[in-house]
Amino acid sequence: MAAPSTEWRETAAPDEAARFAGYAGQFVDMQKRKSAKYGKGRALHRKQLLALRATFNVLPDLPAYARHGLFARPGAYEAWVRLSNGGTDRARDATPDIRGFAIKVRGVRGPGALGKPTEAQDFVLINQEKFAFPKSEEFVGLVMAASNGKSALFKYLLRRYGLLGALKFMARFAATLGRKFSGFASERMHSAAPIACGPYAARVRLLPARDQPLADASNDWAADFGRQLASGPLVHELQLQFFVDEQRTPIEDASVDWREDVSPYVTVARLSIAQQPLDDAAAAALTKEVEQAVFDPWDALAEHRPLGDVMRARKAVYFASQQTRGAA
Numbered sequence: 001m002a003a004p005s006t007e008w009r010e011t012a013a014p015d016e017a018a019r020f021a022g023y024a025g026q027f028v029d030m031q032k033r034k035s036a037k038y039g040k041g042r043a044l045h046r047k048q049l050l051a052l053r054a055t056f057n058v059l060p061d062l063p064a065y066a067r068h069g070l071f072a073r074p075g076a077y078e079a080w081v082r083l084s085n086g087g088t089d090r091a092r093d094a095t096p097d098i099r100g101f102a103i104k105v106r107g108v109r110g111p112g113a114l115g116k117p118t119e120a121q122d123f124v125l126i127n128q129e130k131f132a133f134p135k136s137e138e139f140v141g142l143v144m145a146a147s148n149g150k151s152a153l154f155k156y157l158l159r160r161y162g163l164l165g166a167l168k169f170m171a172r173f174a175a176t177l178g179r180k181f182s183g184f185a186s187e188r189m190h191s192a193a194p195i196a197c198g199p200y201a202a203r204v205r206l207l208p209a210r211d212q213p214l215a216d217a218s219n220d221w222a223a224d225f226g227r228q229l230a231s232g233p234l235v236h237e238l239q240l241q242f243f244v245d246e247q248r249t250p251i252e253d254a255s256v257d258w259r260e261d262v263s264p265y266v267t268v269a270r271l272s273i274a275q276q277p278l279d280d281a282a283a284a285a286l287t288k289e290v291e292q293a294v295f296d297p298w299d300a301l302a303e304h305r306p307l308g309d310v311m312r313a314r315k316a317v318y319f320a321s322q323q324t325r326g327a328a
Helices: 016-038 136-146 150-177 221-230 281-292 309-324
Strands: 047-058 075-085 099-111 117-126 195-197 200-207 234-242 265-273
Touching (some): 016 136, 016 309, 047 099, 075 281, 117 200, 136 150
Antiparallel strands (some): 047 075, 195 200, 200 234
16 A cells, blocks of 8 residues: 555646547537437436435545545535436437436635636546546547447447457447446446546545445436435445556556555545435426536536546537537
């Protein structure tokens, strides 16, 4: 086990700004095409499953290296939660996909990661510990190809990796999307890429509120979460895992899972989701408000700015997507 280190560094390529602008343009074109089919919506995580009110409680007595930004002192904040499927389409819940658990901690005030004051701290989490690729370039190519169907995806992979490489990739891709998912109340969620924590760098993980999933959850993830919530409030734990060195906890390579025996997670907050109606007028209003809202890792305090190539690419792509749907 190594001590957290402040010796992390970002390494931006000279052509990043132009490349990321190109990625943003590709996502906007795809987003417009999908919106023509499904109605106005996000480029990714288009299908919102559930919107919830929550309380975000920063814990006392944290280690000194964790006490920065939002975690500098204990306190309670109002929060919104958005549960979603990760794809570009509005597919059935049983369709293999990445699942998203986004948290907007509200009432936060301070210098923001985008260079202007912010009133929120967002955590955008998925049910994968790491990304499939070290950097954003391959991810963008994959999403663009996949958005046109399986045939277009295979042709893209064939051109890029050759026949054997394409077949191997398809198998790995299917295993990633088809990874067993028991439900939003019982699965771990991850930032997969790091953010700053003051002078330190850390990845984020959300531990589930329930140990036992319910049967038939995949038919309707929102209904499953509602059944879990009906048995009592759901309390998730938010944790940070800190950078120790570039070899074992790299900043720029998002495909590396940081090992817990090298850098253990530290619980810094609890997300408490109280029992609440999910089908009344107030719930409908919240659903609409959350659907229209921005959930973006760059909607953050400067002390928690996103780090690494994947996060820097997200900055351009997310903002372009928000502009396209009228949220920015």
